[in-house]
Amino acid sequence: MLKKINLKNKIALVTGAGKGLGKACAIALAEAGARVIIISRTQSDLNKVSKIIKKTKGSSRSFVCDVTDVNAFKVILNKIKKLDILVNNAGNNRPEHFTKVKRENMEYLTNLNMKAVFNIAQLCSQKMVKFKNRKKIGGSIIHMSSQLGKVGCEGRNVYNMNKFGVEGLARGMACELAKYNIRVNTVCPTFVETPMVKKFFKNKKFKNKMLKNIPLGRVAKESDVATAVAFLAADTSEMITGTSLVVDGGWTAQ
């Protein structure tokens, strides 16, 4: 009756895998038995992640790549025989009040959080559907979204625009890829203890204000999000597609 999170014989690709959530997801998927392909812009970060995966008796391959460089990413995909899982994680944020958002920041964030997310998802899907047993073994794509893909927040207008967009993309992809038995979902975390959030939380006033919005009274751990991703990657969720797993301690329930 109870299905377990088991990713043996699966190959998973994780973008933005050098730090934070991507790193946690890559390690969690490896812990669940997947062979993991980790992508980041920084070789030294990849080395550290590979080392941890090796220590936990997992297996990984790493590639340095900026996900906004479609051609470079295509070259990497050509080196991979098979792909079953994508964790479309690479993303960033530059909080600014709407009236003050610099054009270059809006373009940088949108190129990364939307265009690259779309391109990577499309390229990986094309790779996944080519595998002749796909319908039988299934596939899973998880976009790293955010609670800000569900609700607005001050200073987060571009990020809101990007993440609401990712929510739409996930639903559209789910409808189109269902016939290949490829499921597409998002994970929507609240603030997580990552290097990116630690930077924002240096502002204590901001930190306290944000914590007040989380009914459980604490930020999420990287393992909370990585476990949710592993649940969606595995057959534990084989009938879950086109939806979001909200990991927000109750933020969006209010």
Place this chain on the structure above:
Amino acid sequence: MGLFLKDIDLKGKTALVTGATKGLGRGTAIAIAQAGGNIIAVGRNQLELNSLEKIIKKLKVKYKSINCDVNDYNKIKRFISNLKSLDILVNNAGTNIPEPFLNVKKSSMETILNVNTKAVFNVAQLCANQIIKLKKKNGSIINISSIFGIVAGQKRTVYSMTKFGVEGLTKGMAIDLAKYNIRVNSVCPNIVLTPRTKKYFADKTYNKYVKENTPLNKVVTVSDVATSVVFLASEASSMITGTSLIIDGGWTAK
């Protein structure tokens, strides 16, 4: 417990499951026991409670049951408020009498509302109070909702009214119970193949309607739902509260 992958484990936890004799409730009770949790089964059929006991005890966990209608407030209250151990509630008992809106009988409407709304509220309140009284460090309540808590369907006006209500209740409870570290979520399955729905699926038109509306083109199984419930019951989802896990093969993504 891995580095970033949390175990889905209910060892030492006790879960009360309503409507435990058949279908989703029975499957969920078995899945919880497989994850190591003790079971308190509430149902109206003594023979089925007994046959469930045999299955649960084989899994080497404790089993306790009460033959009780969830509408019988005084009896269920006496039972719950005397429990020595309680961490998890699977608020599952529910019913449906599909009728077109114009022809919904007053008696049908009242039957559905009594079970799906009033009893769901009462059992949730009684269990939450008991979990708090027992001074548990954490708790988890899972309300069994439906895709018809998110969208409408043919001949489902009363059912949708009650399940949309459960979605609201889930969010409200999550906010009020967060300070006790009791998480509250719902699962929203598509139409699951159970003893109750078997008669719907016997109708060819209905069968076609379900499959055509489910992009993954499969029927949700009891195991799919039970696995999600166990995930939400366990500390693997310790930052997930006030949300819904939709298990619908893409039905509501369209």
